[in-house]
Amino acid sequence: MSRYIIFIFLALVTFACASKDNKPNADTASAKPAIDGAKIFKQNCELCHGADGKLGANGSKDLTVSELDLNERIAMVTKGKGVMMAFENILSLSEIKAVAEYSITLKK
Ligand code: HEC
The missing domain is CATH 1.10.760.10 (Cytochrome c-like domain)
Structure with missing residues (x-):
């Protein structure tokens, strides 16, 4: 049982980090002026x-x-x-x- 909890914890941490990493990228992409x-x-x-x-x-x-x-x-x-x-x-x-x-x- 405790193995599962550790697994879920790690999965959540990974997910949280991944979405944190994605955010700044998305922001900088939208902040850039579109190339015309x-x-x-x-x-x-x-x-x-x-x-x-x-x-x-x-x-x-x-x-x-x-x-x-x-x-x-x-x-x-x-x-x-x-x-x-x-x-x-x-x-x-x-x-x-x-x-x-x-x-x-x-x-x-
Ligand atoms: C100073 C004048 C001049 C400017 C400014 C210029 N061109 Fe050209 N372009 C030419 C000449 C001269 C040729 C033919 C070159 C050759 O084949 O010797 C040419 C050829 C081309 C060709 C190849 C066409 C073909 O079928 O061989 C393309 C594509 C092109 N130009 C795109 C552009 C783009 C995009 C820009 C702006 C970023 C640009 N040119 C700015 C003079 C210019």
Whole structure:
């Protein structure tokens, strides 16, 4: 019987610790401002690609017809190519991912 009580006690302690650990994570996640891919695009990409991705200024490619997948776009934005600068020191990884995802939504 006493073994059961110890087991239940340990289970409760484990459960209590686990839920304590989860709480701060949930709080920090909700405290972070949501990353807005559209806004990042407006601030960093519109200059060459245009609001609709079609501008093609400075020899940039029309993003509405780009066949690159998400990973290729993330690589493109991170490292840059030719006239397009690398954004690895300008945007965070999650911002790069958000803007790459947004650029796919421009596809027609
Ligand atoms: C200085 C102008 C400039 C800016 C700013 C710029 N780009 Fe580009 N982008 C280019 C050029 C030029 C190319 C073509 C590069 C090449 O292939 O040589 C290109 C290519 C791309 C491609 C690949 C298209 C394809 O199919 O090959 C993607 C995706 C892309 N840009 C996304 C972005 C995103 C997202 C941003 C903002 C974070 C951005 N670009 C900002 C000039 C720019």
